[in-house]
Amino acid sequence: MNSLNRVVIFGVTSAIAEQTARQLVQNGASIYCIGRNPDKLNRILADLKVRAGSDQTIAGVSADLTDTHQHLALIEQANEALGGLDAALIAHGTLPDQKACEADVTLTLQEIETNALSVVSLLSLLANQFEAQGKGVIAAISSVAGDRGRQSNYVYGAAKGMVSLFMQGLRNRLASKGVSVVTIKPGFVDSPMTASFDKSGPLWAKPEMVAKGIVNAMQKGKGEVYLPWFWYIVMQIIKHIPEAIFKRLSL
Numbered sequence: 297m298n299s300l301n302r303v304v305i306f307g308v309t310s311a312i313a314e315q316t317a318r319q320l321v322q323n324g325a326s327i328y329c330i331g332r333n334p335d336k337l338n339r340i341l342a343d344l345k346v347r348a349g350s351d352q353t354i355a356g357v358s359a360d361l362t363d364t365h366q367h368l369a370l371i372e373q374a375n376e377a378l379g380g381l382d383a384a385l386i387a388h389g390t391l392p393d394q395k396a397c398e399a400d401v402t403l404t405l406q407e408i409e410t411n412a413l414s415v416v417s418l419l420s421l422l423a424n425q426f427e428a429q430g431k432g433v434i435a436a437i438s439s440v441a442g443d444r445g446r447q448s449n450y451v452y453g454a455a456k457g458m459v460s461l462f463m464q465g466l467r468n469r470l471a472s473k474g475v476s477v478v479t480i481k482p483g484f485v486d487s488p489m490t491a492s493f494d495k496s497g498p499l500w501a502k503p504e505m506v507a508k509g510i511v512n513a514m515q516k517g518k519g520e521v522y523l524p525w526f527w528y529i530v531m532q533i534i535k536h537i538p539e540a541i542f543k544r545l546s547l
C-alpha cells in the first residue's frame with residue numbers, strides 16, 4: 297500500500313477533489329491545497345482544519361493553474377509546507393461548450409490549455425521529483441470522454457485523451473522507479489461541472505463515491521481506474537465499435 301500521509305491537491309475546489317481531500321484527512325493525511333477561487337479555497341481549508349487532528353497540516357494557496365510558470369514554485373511550497381510529498385492529485389478541469397469551440401478556435405485552444413497542457417506541465421514536474429525520491433503516487437483526473445472522440449464533446453475528449461496517453465507513458469517510465477501513476481477515469485458525476493445536465497438514469501455517481509475510488513486507487517497504486525467500475529465495460533463496448541459505424545452515430 298502506498299503512503300498517503302502528505303498529499304498536494306491541484307484544483308481542490310472541484311467537488312470531487314474536495315471530497316477526496318476530506319477522505320484523505322479522515323485517514324490522517326496532511327494536505328496542501330491549491331485552488332483558483334480564494335473564497336472557495338478558504339472555505340475548504342477551514343472545513344479540513346476542523347476535520348484534521350493537531351498533528352496534521354492543512355495549508356494551501358490560490359493559483360490559476362493555466363499559469364504554468366508558477367507550477368514549480370507551487371510544488372516547492374507544497375514540499376515546504378508538508379516536509380516532502382508522498383502523493384499528488386491533479387483535479388482541475390473545465391467542460392467546454394463544444395459548439396462555442398467549433399465557432400472559435402481561440403476558445404478551443406484555451407480549453408486544451410486548461411484541460412491538457414496545464415496538467416502535462418504539473419505531471420512532468422512532479423514526475424521528476426518523485427522519480428528522484430524513488431517513491432510516491434501521482435494521480436490525475438482524466439475522463440471516459442478521453443477514450444474516444446465524439447461529436448458532442450471532442451474538444452474536452454481530446455484534452456482528456458492527451459492526459460490519459462501522457463500518463464500511460466509516464467507510468468511506463470516510472471514503473472521501475474517505485475512511483476505509481478494513477479489515471480482516474482470517471483463517467484458522469486453530479487458536480488457543478490454538470491449542473492445543467494439531466495441527472496436521471498442509473499449512470500450518475502456522487503462525488504463522494506468517486507472520491508472513495510480515487511483514494512483506494514492511489515493507496516493501491518492502480519494504473520487506470522474507471523469510476524464507478526461499470527464504465528470500464530461501457531467504454532470497452534464504445535471503443536470497439538468499428539470507426540465506419542461509429543462516425544455515423546449521433547453521440
Ligand SMILES: NC(=O)c1ccc[n+]([C@@H]2O[C@H](COP(=O)([O-])OP(=O)(O)OC[C@H]3O[C@@H](n4cnc5c(N)ncnc54)[C@H](OP(=O)(O)O)[C@@H]3O)[C@@H](O)[C@H]2O)c1
Nearest residue numbers: 309310311312332333360361362388389439484485487489
Ligand atoms: N463531473 C463529471 O461528470 C466529470 C466526469 C469525468 C471527469 N471529470 C473531471 O473531474 C475533475 C473535477 O471536476 P468536478 O466534476 O469536480 O467539477 P467542478 O466541481 O466543476 O470542478 C472543476 C474545478 O476545476 C477548477 N479549475 C478550472 N480551471 C482552473 C484553473 N485554470 N486553475 C485552477 N483551477 C481551475 C475549478 O475552479 P473554480 O472553482 O475556480 O472554477 C473547479 O473547482 C475535472 O478534471 C473534470 O474534467 C468530471
